[in-house]
Amino acid sequence: MNRAEMYRRLRGHGSRWDMIVVGGGATGVGVAIDAATRGYDVLLLEQSDFGKGTSSRSTKLVHGGVRYLEQGNLSLVMEALQERGLLLENAPHLVSNLGFVVPSYDWWESPFYGVGLKLYNLLAGKYGFGPSRILSREETLEHLPTIRQEGLRGGVIYYDGQFDDARLLIHLVTTAFEQGATLLNYARVTGLTKDGEGFVDGVRFTDGETGEPFEEHAKVVINATGAFTDALRRAADPSAEPMIAASQGIHLVFEASFLEGQSAIMVPHTSDGRVMFAIPWHGHAVVGTTDTPVAEPAMEPVALEQEIEFILQTASLYLAKKPTRGDVLSVFAGIRPLVRSGEAGNTAALSRGHTIRIEKSGMVTICGGKWTTYRRMAEDCVDQAATLARLPESPCVTSHLNVHGFHAASRKFGHLSVYGSDAPLVRQLEESDPALADRLDAALPYTGAQVVWAVREEMARTLEDVLARRTRALFLNAQATLRMAPRAVQLMAGEMGRDTEWQAEQLRSFRQIAQNYLVTWHHPETLAGTPANAPAPEKI
Numbered sequence: 135m136n137r138a139e140m141y142r143r144l145r146g147h148g149s150r151w152d153m154i155v156v157g158g159g160a161t162g163v164g165v166a167i168d169a170a171t172r173g174y175d176v177l178l179l180e181q182s183d184f185g186k187g188t189s190s191r192s193t194k195l196v197h198g199g200v201r202y203l204e205q206g207n208l209s210l211v212m213e214a215l216q217e218r219g220l221l222l223e224n225a226p227h228l229v230s231n232l233g234f235v236v237p238s239y240d241w242w243e244s245p246f247y248g249v250g251l252k253l254y255n256l257l258a259g260k261y262g263f264g265p266s267r268i269l270s271r272e273e274t275l276e277h278l279p280t281i282r283q284e285g286l287r288g289g290v291i292y293y294d295g296q297f298d299d300a301r302l303l304i305h306l307v308t309t310a311f312e313q314g315a316t317l318l319n320y321a322r323v324t325g326l327t328k329d330g331e332g333f334v335d336g337v338r339f340t341d342g343e344t345g346e347p348f349e350e351h352a353k354v355v356i357n358a359t360g361a362f363t364d365a366l367r368r369a370a371d372p373s374a375e376p377m378i379a380a381s382q383g384i385h386l387v388f389e390a391s392f393l394e395g396q397s398a399i400m401v402p403h404t405s406d407g408r409v410m411f412a413i414p415w416h417g418h419a420v421v422g423t424t425d426t427p428v429a430e431p432a433m434e435p436v437a438l439e440q441e442i443e444f445i446l447q448t449a450s451l452y453l454a455k456k457p458t459r460g461d462v463l464s465v466f467a468g469i470r471p472l473v474r475s476g477e478a479g480n481t482a483a484l485s486r487g488h489t490i491r492i493e494k495s496g497m498v499t500i501c502g503g504k505w506t507t508y509r510r511m512a513e514d515c516v517d518q519a520a521t522l523a524r525l526p527e528s529p530c531v532t533s534h535l536n537v538h539g540f541h542a543a544s545r546k547f548g549h550l551s552v553y554g555s556d557a558p559l560v561r562q563l564e565e566s567d568p569a570l571a572d573r574l575d576a577a578l579p580y581t582g583a584q585v586v587w588a589v590r591e592e593m594a595r596t597l598e599d600v601l602a603r604r605t606r607a608l609f610l611n612a613q614a615t616l617r618m619a620p621r622a623v624q625l626m627a628g629e630m631g632r633d634t635e636w637q638a639e640q641l642r643s644f645r646q647i648a649q650n651y652l653v654t655w656h657h658p659e660t661l662a663g664t665p666a667n668a669p670a671p672e673k674i
């Protein structure tokens with residue numbers, strides 16, 4: 135899969151597309167797969183890299199959502215639990231079963247959560263990941279050796295899924311490509327075209343690398359732009375009322391020693407009434423998340439000081455070794471594209487279910503939902519879009535469609551397990567040239583072969599694509615990633631035939647982005663709402 139082949143498909147495509155999808159996150163790429171497997175011809179356009187938006191910034195859970203159970207939203211939980219099961223079946227190289235322990239420090243907690251979590255597993259039916267169980271204090275410590283022991287009474291264990299979001303996304307892009315779809319990253323939609331009756335019938339977009347403008351037409355245009363949904367809706371109809379309430383969530387990443395063992399911690403009620411997770415991921419501990427309403431979504435959201443402090447304080451209540459700012463290896467923020475229900479107030483209470491809207495302009499908008507339910511969202515959306523565009527009827531086939539890389543035992547590939555059936559090919563690259571087998575930095579497992587693979591086979595175009603999403607280096611350890619950057623960009627330039635000027639520009643822009651992942655300094659009087667990496671105030 136590469137850009138040249140995508141352009142060959144685009145330029146060779148004479149007539150109107152059946153569908154054009156705007157947005158290359160989980161939602162848009164899911165729609166592209168669904169449409170392509172039904173036999174519709176589909177073009178997907180992403181303004182930045184695939185997954186640059188929210189879809190690489192999640193908590194990495196494939197879950198039914200224990201929290202929605204508490205809100206009494208059983209149908210949402212059941213649907214998500216079914217999708218969780220299907221995703222494990224279809225992408226076992228990227229999704230795994232993980233034990234989550236709800237620790238109890240009060241006598242009533244274990245029986246209370248024990249009942250709810252029994253129901254959670256019952257609702258999964260044949261897609262269950264394992265029965266929940268009340269744990270004694272000793273058993274809790276076996277699962278979570280580094281939990282705070284003071285006052286600990288026991289816990290409840292339940293099972294849910296975990297995944298690598300950006301890796302799944304790139305394998306979904308590959309799946310869509312293999313099914314005949316055309317997908318372009320760095321292709322920003324700048325406007326919509328309309329037919330004589332005023333209905334949207336196409337898009338204008340610009341190639342972000344060459345600046346070349348394009349105009350493409352389709353029987354139906356689908357808006358899957360996540361947090362940016364309202365901007366495209368307004369392009370279609372300037373009077374469109376906003377439907378998205380954006381809410382930011384952040385995660386802090388620490389060394390694995392903060393969370394030893396193979397289980398995660400789930401805190402059902404933080405002091406602000408949210409759920410917090412501490413999960414083992416790629417040899418590190420990821421802790422999050424927050425829920426902070428934001429006025430305008432940003433492409434590169436930045437963690438706020440108050441969010442960092444909140445996570446540190448909450449984590450300190452549950453971890454024996456209290457994490458400090460100095461322990462944070464990476465911090466990442468993401469924007470939830472929640473659908474407004476009347477007045478937006480507390481975003482934690484807004485609907486996590488998805489919404490499909492046929493706009494007055496004839497454009498189809500899909501938003502909300504969650505990563506776990508991307509397949510189901512796509513099915514619903516293509517059903518609607520195909521009817522609207524009067525496409526020949528064709529049933530959805532994705533519930534049992536293997537995702538690219540499908541491999542039932544990919545753990546045996548060690549640090550290459552996330553490549554699934556591609557792992558032996560990446561290993562061949564390492565073996566073909568010993569220099570490619572070297573780690574790019576001692577702190578992380580990534581090798582030069584992974585950089586080369588990302589460029590050749592996974593449409594990585596920038597240093598950030600390689601270090602943030604094809605590998606997850608930036609999300610795991612920002613300082614180590616900055617050390618890896620010069621070697622990685624050299625390898626990319628060799629593959630892409632780029633000069634030293636390009637390399638210097640890539641390094642400059644990557645270093646700037648990486649600042650957002652560092653918790654660099656702390657001023658005791660920092661105001662709530664100040665980005666964590668804002669320049670230090672000048673000394674008087």
Ligand SMILES: Cc1cc2nc3c(=O)[nH]c(=O)nc-3n(C[C@H](O)[C@H](O)[C@H](O)COP(=O)(O)OP(=O)(O)OC[C@H]3O[C@@H](n4cnc5c(N)ncnc54)[C@H](O)[C@@H]3O)c2cc1C
Nearest residue numbers: 157159160161181187188189192193195323360383505506
């Ligand atoms: C902090 C956090 C934690 C989460 N954790 C989980 C979890 O553990 N499990 C779970 O199931 N869900 C989770 N979610 C929800 C899940 O991540 C999102 O629902 C999902 O990623 C949304 O995908 P999307 O494709 O709709 O949006 P996005 O991934 O944001 O994709 C939209 C894309 O549209 C592109 N775009 C915008 N405008 C244009 C344009 N004009 N032209 C071309 N492209 C454009 C953007 O660049 C972007 O890439 C979490 C969300 C957050 C914020």
